[in-house]
Amino acid sequence: MTDTAALSVHGLRVSFSGRPVLKDVQFEVAAGEFCALIGANGSGKTTLLKAILGLLRPQSGEVRIEPGAAGARIGYVPQKISIDPYLPLRSRDVVALGLDGARWGWPRRSRADDARVQEMLEAVGAIEFAERRVGQLSGGQQQRVLIAHALVRRPRLLLLDEPLANLDVRSTAEIVALLRRLSAQYRTAVLLSAHDMNPLLAVIDRIVYLASCCAVSGKADEVIRTEVLSRLYGYHVDVVRVHGRVVVIAAHEPEEIRAALARDPVHTAQVP
Amino acid sequence: MHLLELIVPPGFLANGPVHTALIVGAGAAVVSAIVGVFTVMRGQSFAGHALADVSSAGGSAAFLLGLNPLLGFLGVAALAAGGMEWADVRDARERDLVTGVMLGVGLGLTALLLYLGTIRGSTSGAAIAILFGSMFTIPASLIPLALTVAGVALVAIAAIYRPLLLSSLSADLAQAQGARVRRMGLVHALALALAVSLAAMTVGAILSTALLIGPAAAALRFADRPGRALGWAVAIGWAATWGGILLAYDSFYWTPGHGWPVSFFIVVLIFIGYLLAGLAGRRPARQGLERPA
Numbered sequence: 312m313t314d315t316a317a318l319s320v321h322g323l324r325v326s327f328s329g330r331p332v333l334k335d336v337q338f339e340v341a342a343g344e345f346c347a348l349i350g351a352n353g354s355g356k357t358t359l360l361k362a363i364l365g366l367l368r369p370q371s372g373e374v375r376i377e378p379g380a381a382g383a384r385i386g387y388v389p390q391k392i393s394i395d396p397y398l399p400l401r402s403r404d405v406v407a408l409g410l411d412g413a414r415w416g417w418p419r420r421s422r423a424d425d426a427r428v429q430e431m432l433e434a435v436g437a438i439e440f441a442e443r444r445v446g447q448l449s450g451g452q453q454q455r456v457l458i459a460h461a462l463v464r465r466p467r468l469l470l471l472d473e474p475l476a477n478l479d480v481r482s483t484a485e486i487v488a489l490l491r492r493l494s495a496q497y498r499t500a501v502l503l504s505a506h507d508m509n510p511l512l513a514v515i516d517r518i519v520y521l522a523s524c525c526a527v528s529g530k531a532d533e534v535i536r537t538e539v540l541s542r543l544y545g546y547h548v549d550v551v552r553v554h555g556r557v558v559v560i561a562a563h564e565p566e567e568i569r570a571a572l573a574r575d576p577v578h579t580a581q582v583p
Numbered sequence: 584m585h586l587l588e589l590i591v592p593p594g595f596l597a598n599g600p601v602h603t604a605l606i607v608g609a610g611a612a613v614v615s616a617i618v619g620v621f622t623v624m625r626g627q628s629f630a631g632h633a634l635a636d637v638s639s640a641g642g643s644a645a646f647l648l649g650l651n652p653l654l655g656f657l658g659v660a661a662l663a664a665g666g667m668e669w670a671d672v673r674d675a676r677e678r679d680l681v682t683g684v685m686l687g688v689g690l691g692l693t694a695l696l697l698y699l700g701t702i703r704g705s706t707s708g709a710a711i712a713i714l715f716g717s718m719f720t721i722p723a724s725l726i727p728l729a730l731t732v733a734g735v736a737l738v739a740i741a742a743i744y745r746p747l748l749l750s751s752l753s754a755d756l757a758q759a760q761g762a763r764v765r766r767m768g769l770v771h772a773l774a775l776a777l778a779v780s781l782a783a784m785t786v787g788a789i790l791s792t793a794l795l796i797g798p799a800a801a802a803l804r805f806a807d808r809p810g811r812a813l814g815w816a817v818a819i820g821w822a823a824t825w826g827g828i829l830l831a832y833d834s835f836y837w838t839p840g841h842g843w844p845v846s847f848f849i850v851v852l853i854f855i856g857y858l859l860a861g862l863a864g865r866r867p868a869r870q871g872l873e874r875p876a
Contacts, residue, residue: 394753397804398752399802399806399807399811400808404809408748408752412746412762413762415743415745415746416745417744444807
């Protein structure tokens with residue numbers, strides 16, 4: 312690994328009850344890089360993020376994370392969580408829990424802590440709804456609060472699991488722009504998972520493409536190519552550019568999908 | 584006649600059983616309200632109710648053996664709470680089923696023990712006291728133990744306060760941040776067992792749910808931050824408990840010869856509190872359309 316990598320994943324292998332989910336995944340994310348983790352539903356994106364977070368133990372392989380300033384771990388925004396509208400936590404409280412939420416004992420927050428929370432709320436544009444209960448905010452607003460929660464300790468690495476799912480087009484663009492800006496401002500490496508790469512292609516430094524339990528990574532135009540992705544999938548796929556959007560299409564259904572189609576004709580074959 | 588005398592009848596404050604009821608009742612109300620806020624936030628209301636029902640087996644066993652009933656409630660509730668956390672059933676539906684089955688077993692055992700106790704002791708008052716509470720018959724000697732139990736529960740909740748809040752937002756988030764979620768869940772379950780035992784002592788095992796869930800649910804209707812939710816829940820639970828004791832004492836004058844049960848008044852007052860809170864905290868319209876389902 313290079314010395315400047317914020318994250319390096321090496322030979323990662325995870326299987327659930329004998330079924331492999333990740334077979335041999337390796338890639339690196341450099342410090343401050345803005346990086347998309349792309350893969351179809353069920354391709355193992357969440358599993359990979361959880362392995363990086365240490366929430367599940369891989370069968371083999373190694374995850375190395377550059378230690379952040381002041382012991383800050385990885386910032387994390389989980390996949391769509393549904394928050395009870397009556398949960399008595401304002402946006403401000405949620406961000407403050409990002410500072411010390413894992414600690415035991417009654418909270419004692421200093422003025423400096425309050426200032427950090429305030430600064431973070433401003434940075435994500437959440438001042439307007441800082442005093443409102445987080446469960447009563449819109450999806451885009453909740454996403455901003457959760458990003459502030461994840462970044463308030465200034466981690467060197469921020470992981471986001473499908474932060475763009477369930478957002479409308481405008482909120483998607485806003486959240487992508489916000490993440491890009493925060494990543495540059497705090498020199499935080501960002502790895503965000505998505506099943507659709509299109510809203511991200513213009514802004515990312517690197518793409519990690521997950522398919523068939525393996526990953527390829529590099530600059531987007533190095534990875535999103537017919538021959539690279541065909542090798543990854545293990546069968547021929549075409550990378551097609553239509554109206555400025557990228558679509559990956561399987562020329563022939565692979566064996567497992569054909570078998571599934573035979574069992575269940577309604578099922579349609581799709582790769583991202 | 585003074586106005587105060589109209590509300591607080593003569594002899595009320597000088598009455599020994601009333602004293603005990605006020606002290607133990609306040610302890611039970613405060614602890615139940617605080618633990619209850621987290622129980623509601625974690626979506627464990629049914630588990631809380633089941634724990635109380637199961638603990639009634641301990642209460643009735645203590646009655647049968649002539650032991651301190653609070654110890655009986657406590658022992659069985661703590662065992663059941665520990666067992667629930669140890670089993671660690673994640674799926675919500677599965678958890679409800681297991682909880683429901685355990686509730687049935689606990690109450691069945693209670694039925695047997697109370698029946699045996701009634702044959703031996705030839706009093707049917709114990710069944711009412713254990714299931715529905717009997718605050719004016721709590722012995723004064725119970726006060727130190729009750730207050731100790733209350734204190735331990737409050738310290739336990741204070742210790743896990745922040746991880747509890749974080750994990751009620753998202754367990755994944757708490758875990759990713761390094762919170763020891765399982766240990767925290769166990770501490771919360773034990774605090775819940777303590778709260779439920781105290782509430783069972785005062786308003787009875789079956790009605791303890793009212794003291795645990797009612798004030799918390801009312802407070803969460805309108806409180807927008809954790810400290811306020813706890814404060815309001817305590818205020819509602821405490822006021823309902825003391826108000827209930829007062830009304831029950833008064834009721835000796837309404838129907839001469841016998842008063843009405845304290846538990847009835849407490850539950851009614853909590854219900855009124857819940858209705859008022861619902862009016863105060865009308866569900867605000869959600870902004871935006873893109874909130875995840």
